Amino acid sequence: MSDTNPVPIRERTRRLAQTELTAVAQDLFAAQGYDNTTVDQIAAAAGMSKRTFFRYFPSKDDLVIGKYDLFADRMAEALDARPKNEPVWESLRRMFDITLDYVQDEHQRARSEAMDAIVRSTPQLYARYLEKMQRVQELLIGRIAVRLNDDEHDPSDPRPAAIVGAAFACMQAARHAWFASDRSEAFGSYLDDAMATLKIDRASRMTAIAT
Amino acid sequence: MSDTNPVPIRERTRRLAQTELTAVAQDLFAAQGYDNTTVDQIAAAAGMSKRTFFRYFPSKDDLVIGKYDLFADRMAEALDARPKNEPVWESLRRMFDITLDYVQDEHQRARSEAMDAIVRSTPQLYARYLEKMQRVQELLIGRIAVRLNDDEHDPSDPRPAAIVGAAFACMQAARHAWFASDRSEAFGSYLDDAMATLKIDRASRMTAIAT
DNA sequence: CCCTTCCTGACACTTGGTGTCAATATCGCG
DNA sequence: CGCGATATTGACACCAAGTGTCAGGAAGGG
Incomplete structure (x- = not known):
């Protein structure tokens, strides 16, 4: 059961090294802050050279925010799984359910x-986080555009991106609200609450933009 | 009329140098791209040393996105100028009117x-742009919170931030839509169109978050 | 004219990140 | 087991963005 593995050995050792690096780095960051921790220190603490560190992560930032890349595909997948005739706002709400699992898992x-x-306390990282989220959104905009009107995506229609x-x-x-709370309420109800304040007006687009 | 000036001479020459630097840098960026242009080149083109450049701008990034800092106060000001009983969505729409002036001015x-x-084609700059916009939003969230319920801002209420x-x-x-268009329509109508697709449900917050 | 103050350039240094190359470890195969 | 191909690694040199320091020079006020 160990041969013809879908994940080859090389890739597994690679992931192991990345996990190790991340764990070591996290301790250092917690102890002395992100900016005050050099890549040399992280690499040394994990028993490797700086050069080798950069073979596992393209940048120091990516060690922290690299994992958010996984979100993009998972969200697109989750959105595609929703019925096509479901109201888009509801589909998006259900799509976010996959983030709940992440938060719910106690030891994770x-x-x-x-x-x-x-991430939130380091402007540089927060900026890159926001950019990644923006990229995720770009993936989804096309899909939402298709649901709004069955023809192809008109790039001069601001509605899909707005939604x-x-x-x-x-x-x-x-x-943010959930983090600021005492966490007695489930995160999901905060999300419900936030999304309930905004309703999509399906009869919009009357302010003529004659394409 | 030149003494006891509200803007002292020092500050004026400083702004002049910044403008000069920006103009020179813009040419270089256009010619060879942002990443391929070093601070040394910009400084040399403006007749100064690298060290002096960093006395006018805290970073290379700030030369490009520094001006967005002005938006924060201008927007907060514009929002404060709206009548308190106006629906918040309308207030926000009118607040954005100040961005129209920016776009409308032909030679600017x-x-x-x-x-x-x-900015849009350089991930690093785009990330910092998004972060700045986020900071602007944080300024406004408190003000919107006050309009929603007259007591002080409850940080565990997600609605102001959501709105x-x-x-x-x-x-x-x-x-984005306007940039992708042929610009025959005014930017304002795109904004109207985008904001018309979302309506605020004032009777929300029924999904009890008992504070 | 001098004295103070600010501005500037030169220099050295740190850190993130990359190219190169030789040494070494690993893998597949006979 | 041994051998050649391939991948991984570390050492070194290098570049660019910033930052601290310090001495010299320009501007301004008396």
Whole structure:
């Protein structure tokens, strides 16, 4: 059961090294802050040279925010799984359910939350985080555009981007609110609450933009 | 009329140098790209040393995106100028009117638009742009919270952040759509269109978050 | 004219990140 | 087991963005 593995050995050792690096780095960041920790220190603490570190991560930033790349595909997948005739706002809400699992898992959360604190308190990382989220949104905009009108995506129609952006704004708002709360309420209800304040007006686009 | 000036001489020469640097840098960026242009080159082209450049701008990035800092106060000001009983969505829409002036001004636009293209095509700058916009939003969230319920801002209420974030998402969407269009329609109508697709449900917050 | 103050350039240094290359470890195969 | 191909690694040199320091020079006020 160990041959013809879908994940070759090379790739597994690689991931192991990345996990190791991440764990070591997290300790250092917690102890002395992100900016005050050099790549040399991280590499040395993991028993390798700086050059080798950069073979596992394209940048110091990516060690922290690289994992967010996985979100993009998972979200697109989750959105595609929703019925085509479902209201888009509801589809987006259900799509966000996959982020709930992330937060709900008790022993994963501590690790993830510590990294989150680092991201939010380091402007440089927060900026890159926002950019990644923007890229995720771009993936989804095309899909939402198709649901709004069955023809192809008209790039001069601002509505799909507005809707997706608004949905993400709700998720961000819910995240912040939940972090600021005592966590007695489930994150999901914050998300419901945030998304309930905005309704999509399906009869819009009357302010003529004659294409 | 030149003494006891509200803007002292030192500050004026400083701004002049910044403008000069920006103009020179813009040419270089347009010619060879942002990443391929070093600070040394910009400084040399403006007749100064690298060290002096960093006395005028805290970083290479700030030369491009530094001007967005002005937006924060201008927007907060514009929002404060709206009547308190006006629906918040309308207030936010009117607040964005100040961005229209920026885009409308014919001879300012060419310069501003070139810089905008650089920002959007350089991930690093785009990330910092998004972060700045996020900071602007944080300024406004408190004000919107006060309008929603007259007591002080409850940080575990996601609605103000959701609304402000959604409004900015609409502006971003309108910007992108307008840039992708042939610009025959006014930018304002794109903004109207984007913001009209989302309506605020004032009777929300029924999904009890008992504070 | 001098004295103070600010501005500037030169220099050295740190850190993130990359190219190169030789040494070494690993893998597949006979 | 041994051998050649391939991948991984570390050492070194290098570049670019910033930052600290310091001495010299320009501007301004008396």
